[in-house]
Amino acid sequence: MAANGLAPLSRLGQNFLIDGNVAGKIIAALEPGPDDLVLEIGPGPGFLSAALAARAGRFLAVEIDPGMAQVAAQRLSPFPWARVVKADALKVDLLELVASGLELPSGAASSSGSGPRLKVFSNLPYYITTPLLMKVLEEFRRLPAGSPAADRGVFMVQKEVADRILAEPGGKDYGVLTLAVQYYSQASPVCTVSRHSFWPAPDVDSVVIRLDFRDVPAAPLAPQDLFPVVRGAFGQRRKKVANSLAASPALMMSREDAYKALAAAGVDPDRRGETLSLDEFVRLASEWKRISEERASEAGRGGAS
16 A cells, blocks of 8 residues: 555545454355355455455455555456456445446356356445445345346444344344344354454454345335334334334324234334334234225225215
8 A cells, every 4th residue: 555655544434454364254254256256345455355356256346445446456457357446335336236247257167057146245434334235235136137146245344233233122232224134134243353453443343244145035025115114113212112103204104003003913012113023023014004005095985986
């Protein structure tokens, strides 16, 4: 970096991994192979990029910082099947990016015959962790036919975010992010990472988490039907779930509606939202969808008469 006149930018949350032992654990968790298209979001100067590219069939890195993108591209120059894209990962179309990755020459012959798999790694800056995780989870569900199967993601996140992702119902860390990750994937911790494994050292420790993307969501309910109810239940965490739902402007649910939906779902209205499991939220959201559709149908018949 010094040779290229570069330094970490705090405004971009740049804290670079310098611990080879942790890097090895990340590679082992991601398991890049000759069947895989590997996407790295935020490679920085490419500390891990070359190691990932050497094992992958195809490799793409997305970097917002033009100086870092240039250095990472230099490190990847020995690999014709690797490319660095200068772009903002929050704004880039991930589906188009995956399609462009398939146009790269393959670094190795397929070993399994099962077709390409898509894997993603990112050392996530805190300020974009949740929106970027949600973008990956949601957009990878919409990959068109012929795309690599969305297989796995490995992410470095601050410990407090890992606590939220891996939380159980009833705790203060349990919330919308927990349930979204459960809906789209299966999460497991890989390792805890000391702040001293980064340069410059951040103020907190981190955790590497692995997300195995689900072929189908964990619940038989569309996200647009499920998550407004989830967000409504967590809108006022200290209130009973019936009151939180009724207070949500997005749901337009009366207190009577909330009690009706909760009763039909078999959920005690005096519980708090943070105690409900994903299955309970699915039942609740399904009942609210049914009530809303019945009401709309009745209103339509009334208008017709």
